[in-house]
Amino acid sequence: xxxxxxxxxxxxxxxxxxxxxxxxxxxxxxxxxxxxxxxxxxxxxxxxxxxxxxxxxxxxxxxxxxxxxxxxxxxxxxxxxxxxxxxxxxxxxxxxxxxxxxxxxxxxxxxxxxxxxxxxxxxxxxxxxxxxxxxxxxxx
Numbered sequence: 001x002x003x004x005x006x007x008x009x010x011x012x013x014x015x016x017x018x019x020x021x022x023x024x025x026x027x028x029x030x031x032x033x034x035x036x037x038x039x040x041x042x043x044x045x046x047x048x049x050x051x052x053x054x055x056x057x058x059x060x061x062x063x064x065x066x067x068x069x070x071x072x073x074x075x076x077x078x079x080x081x082x083x084x085x086x087x088x089x090x091x092x093x094x095x096x097x098x099x100x101x102x103x104x105x106x107x108x109x110x111x112x113x114x115x116x117x118x119x120x121x122x123x124x125x126x127x128x129x130x131x132x133x134x135x136x137x138x139x140x
Contacts, residue, residue: 001046006042006140011077011091013139016042018065037083044068044069044070044123044125044126044129044131045065045067045068045069045071045123045131046065046066046067046124047063047064047065047066047121047123047131047133048063048064048065048066048100049062049063049064049133050062050063050064050119050120050121050133050134050136051063051136052117052136052137052138053138054117054138054140056140057109057140058107058108059068059106059107059108059117059119059138059140060104060105060106060108060110061076061104061105061106061107061119061121061136062102062104062105063101063102063103064101064102064103064132065097065101065103065119066098066100067097067098067099068093068095068096068097068101069096069125069126070096070125070126071093071094071096071123071124071126072092072094072124072125072126073090073091073092073093073123074090074091074093074103074121074123074124075087075089075117075121075122075123075124076089076090076107076119076121077091077120077121077122078086078107078112078118078119078120079117079118079120080117080133081111081115082116082118082135082137084121085118085122088107089105089120091105092105107119109140115139115140116134116137116138116139117137117138117139117140118135118137118138118140119135119136119137120132120133120134120135120136121133
């Protein structure tokens with residue numbers, strides 16, 4: 001059922017905005033690097049890492065979580081100036097997890113002319129408390 005909701009949302013985002021590709025790949029092997037920036041006392045998600053890589057005029061955003069409890073969704077956010085972020089896609093994740101999970105999103109860059117871009121992941125839990133990943137940049 002979870003995969004069905006994700007697929008329905010991805011189809012809607014593709015129809016509305018012309019871009020939205022995401023996939024969830026659960027993996028149980030730990031990875032050595034990690035960083036996190038969170039807001040509030042209770043954090044539903046422990047971010048492990050985030051990266052943004054440019055290839056073929058697209059940006060591949062990857063992030064990992066160490067655990068997810070009461071997580072509702074991830075918002076993939078992009079900034080054209082490094083200050084103001086706008087949500088470009090949502091990924092719903094309605095299951096708790098105590099294993100490392102890896103996520104990937106492809107930003108198709110439709111209508112984006114800027115060469116320097118910044119990305120972050122906003123996590124929203126079931127009681128609307130949010131936390132943010134670190135900001136990563138991508139140059140094309």
